[in-house]
Amino acid sequence: MRWLVGVDVGGTQIKMGVVSARGTVLAHRVLPTRLYATPAALVEGLGSAIEELRELHGLPRASWQGVGVGLPGLVDQSRGVVHQLVNLPGRWRGIPFGSWLARRLRCRCVIDNDANMVAVGEWRAGAGRxxxxxxxxxxxxxxxxxxxxxxxxxxxxxxxxxxxxxxxxxxxxxxxxxxxxxxxxxxxxxxxxxxxxxxxxxxxxxxxxxxxxxxxxxxxxxxxxxxxxxxxxxxxxxxxxxxxxxxxxxxxxxxxxxxxxxxxxxxxxxxxxxxxxxxxxxxxxxxxxxxxxxxxxxGQLGERAGILGAAYVLMDTGDP
Ligand SMILES: [Zn+2]
Missing domain, CATH: 3.30.420.40 (ATPase, nucleotide binding domain)
Incomplete structure (x- = not known):
């Protein structure tokens, strides 16, 4: 079974979920955002949390499709770069967050604005279907x-x-x-x-x-x-x-x-x-x-909207 990870980074909480290729949230985890004081710390934190989630649920690396992350700010999705992010600690201008996370996890990573991820989630699987x-x-x-x-x-x-x-x-x-x-x-x-x-x-x-x-x-x-x-x-x-x-x-x-x-x-x-x-x-x-x-x-999906949307955006961008 192919699987992906969707992450919704908010000003207070980080929600992440393992999502099947058919769009079902298989496992779910919440972390407090304040644990991570810089972009680099957030990359490391997400990296270890996702690896723990994978091991806990016995998900094989070979069928892992990658990670989609929604971030609360101005994000250039096509380049994987964060331009501006005011509600998280640290300096965020021009941070290539997508490639940092891809290198940390050795998988495909897509980032986008968090509200765009929620929009895609509700559009594809919720109130906007x-x-x-x-x-x-x-x-x-x-x-x-x-x-x-x-x-x-x-x-x-x-x-x-x-x-x-x-x-x-x-x-x-x-x-x-x-x-x-x-x-x-x-x-x-x-x-x-x-x-x-x-x-x-x-x-x-x-x-x-x-x-x-x-x-x-x-x-x-x-x-x-x-x-x-x-x-x-x-x-x-x-x-x-x-x-x-x-x-x-x-x-x-x-x-x-x-x-x-x-x-x-x-x-x-x-x-x-x-x-x-x-x-x-x-x-x-x-x-x-x-x-x-x-x-x-x-909206119909509640807290799952951002996780599912991030997974859908990742699926839509296809294989490299
Ligand atoms: Zn304003």
Whole structure:
């Protein structure tokens, strides 16, 4: 049986999985990203973790097809080079990560932007299956995007296309991690949600405070629980998030005329609380025909999306 490894490197966690050539995740492992302080340390860390995974599951080297890795930044997939990566420690400018990892593991390696990997995963095996035109947004620590047009992932001139999180939706708005102001990410990232939740707790939101105490800390899942238990401030946070996201999605719907917009990532678990205002905003802002055509849905693959997508991108690039 042929097998591959898909890796999804996030700002907090690294998820990796052994994937069969038919797209089934056979084994799965999670590592904390903070263990690796430099690109070279990450290569070494991934290398030993993948070898351990292979030995643990008795997978023969001869049938190993290679490794696909999604990284949270600007990646030139065709050259295997990372241009810019702001959410990981170390200096990442111009790092030939693909060839470093290939040398470490003595196998074929493909790298791409993490949100592109998630997009390919959902497109091929999840909520975007069967479509040729789709927009895929990943909401989490950062906000990533991937665009499929005419049945192909759109990469652009230097591989950085699809950075929907850095569409400016409010000029002069709050400062974003990228340095610009008023990006979508500055309104809907985990940090933005938690900032609003803390402000609501200071104003005396009792249910939200109780949920945070029970959970031992504040997370987007806690804000979602508080909304489910009737906290008005928590519901307002999600409604506002849906509206902001809706502005960006309306722009993307007008620009790209997708059949489907798929919203994934950890924050998408609060879907019931922000989907209504998201859809309403798209109907309000976008042209009527594309707004009526598009289906706006939650991602189906959860944490597996990035792993599977990385495996599919590797399969699609074929043998050298
Ligand atoms: Zn930005």
């Amino acid at each position: 069967g479509t040729a035109h789709g927009v895929y947004l990943t909401l989490g620590t950062g906000v990533g995007g991937g665009i499929v047009s005419h049945g192909r992932l759109v990469r652009g001139a230097t591989g950085s296309a699809g950075e929907a999180g850095h569409m400016v939706i409010a000029p002069g708005g709050p400062r974003c991690a990228c340095g610009a102001r008023g990006c979508l990410e500055a309104y809907v990232s985990t940090a933005a949600i938690l900032r609003q939740a803390r402000a609501a707790m200071r104003r005396g939101s009792a249910i939200l405070r109780a949920c945070a105490t029970e959970a031992g800390g504040l997370t987007p899942a806690v804000v979602s629980d508080a909304a489910a238990r009737g906290d008005a401030a928590a519901r307002r946070i999600w409604r506002d998030l849906g509206e902001r996201l809706g502005v960006a999605v309306a722009n993307l719907v007008n620009l790209l005329n997708p059949e489907r917009v798929v919203i994934g990532g950890g924050v998408s678990n609060a879907w019931p609380w922000f989907a209504p205002s998201l859809r309403a905003e798209v109907r309000r802002q976008a042209f009527e025909l594309p707004a009526r055509t598009v289906r706006i849905v939650k």
